Amino acid sequence: FDDRDGFIWMNGSLRPWRDANIHILSHALHYASCVFEGERVYSGEIFKLREHTDRLIASAKILGFDIPYTADEIDAACKETVAAQGFKDAYVRPVAWRGSEMMGVSAQATKINLAVAVWEWPSYFDPEERLKGIRLDMAQYRRPAPETAPCKSKAAGLYMICTISKHAAEGKGYADAMMLDYRGYVAEATGANVFFEKDGKLHTPTPDCFLDGITRRTVIDLAKARGVEVIERHIKPEEMAEFNQCFITGTAAEVTPVSEIGEYRFTPGEITKQLMDDYTALVNRAGTSAAAE
Numbered sequence: 001f002d003d004r005d006g007f008i009w010m011n012g013s014l015r016p017w018r019d020a021n022i023h024i025l026s027h028a029l030h031y032a033s034c035v036f037e038g039e040r041v042y043s044g045e046i047f048k049l050r051e052h053t054d055r056l057i058a059s060a061k062i063l064g065f066d067i068p069y070t071a072d073e074i075d076a077a078c079k080e081t082v083a084a085q086g087f088k089d090a091y092v093r094p095v096a097w098r099g100s101e102m103m104g105v106s107a108q109a110t111k112i113n114l115a116v117a118v119w120e121w122p123s124y125f126d127p128e129e130r131l132k133g134i135r136l137d138m139a140q141y142r143r144p145a146p147e148t149a150p151c152k153s154k155a156a157g158l159y160m161i162c163t164i165s166k167h168a169a170e171g172k173g174y175a176d177a178m179m180l181d182y183r184g185y186v187a188e189a190t191g192a193n194v195f196f197e198k199d200g201k202l203h204t205p206t207p208d209c210f211l212d213g214i215t216r217r218t219v220i221d222l223a224k225a226r227g228v229e230v231i232e233r234h235i236k237p238e239e240m241a242e243f244n245q246c247f248i249t250g251t252a253a254e255v256t257p258v259s260e261i262g263e264y265r266f267t268p269g270e271i272t273k274q275l276m277d278d279y280t281a282l283v284n285r286a287g288t289s290a291a292a293e
């Protein structure tokens with residue numbers, strides 16, 4: 001991924017992709033003092049950019065550091081990188097981390113760095129294929145309690161258990177893993193939130209120990225706009241037997257139907273398809289209207 005043409009924004013200016021390097025003694029590498037975002041560009045516009053920027057700043061604050069740029073400056077850096085890369089449909093990765101000025105658990109004197117990378121990510125339009133649904137294994141690890149980890153921060157360190165869980169699932173032929181929370185309730189996939197359907201209503205876990213995704217909130221609004229009731233509550237794993245439909249939501253996943261989680265089976269249906277269509281229409285409309293302004 002590091003050997004390609006293009007530009008990455010790093011600490012105030014664009015530099016060639018291959019030169020966007022950091023020192024091996026960066027605190028973030030050793031102690032996970034790092035937060036990041038994942039954003040999508042549709043038709044040249046970053047979807048919900050300010051919400052992502054606000055979350056990035058909040059994530060850093062939760063880990064005890066301030067990003068040395070304002071929200072306006074971070075938005076501008078993201079837009080500048082998108083423009084420099086020239087992709088119309090892309091993924092944006094802002095990342096902020098503690099540098100290499102001192103080494104140890106205490107890192108008070110480290111400099112806070114910010115970078116933004118953008119790579120091409122074509123919109124994927126094959127609803128028929130997607131409606132077959134993806135298969136998820138049950139994850140070995142659980143989302144930690146709020147008293148155990150800074151679970152409201154999109155912090156690099158919290159992804160350690162996600163990568164382990166996703167690799168284990170992929171090793172068994174699954175697309176992803178479903179994580180329970182510390183109490184044993186259904187929580188989320190390794191990089192996406194989850195929804196279930198029963199009797200025409202949607203049920204989704206209360207995000208009290210994992211990210212309340214921007215896509216999750218968007219899809220709740222889209223469902224309500226269609227008159228579909230959305231119930232946020234604690235969901236026991238065995239309740240999955242009673243649900244008909246299931247899908248996951250996230251910036252990368254968008255609305256992705258799920259056919260299988262562990263021993264439970266789902267059949268993607270009308271509500272899932274409508275929300276996939278509504279989400280696709282929304283992100284494209286957002287891009288078009290912003291571009292027209």
Ligand code: PMP
Nearest residue numbers: 191192193211213214215250251
């Ligand atoms: N949970 C986790 C662990 C994630 O990594 C993501 C992706 N950022 C989400 C949920 C969904 O968040 P969003 O809809 O804001 O992308």
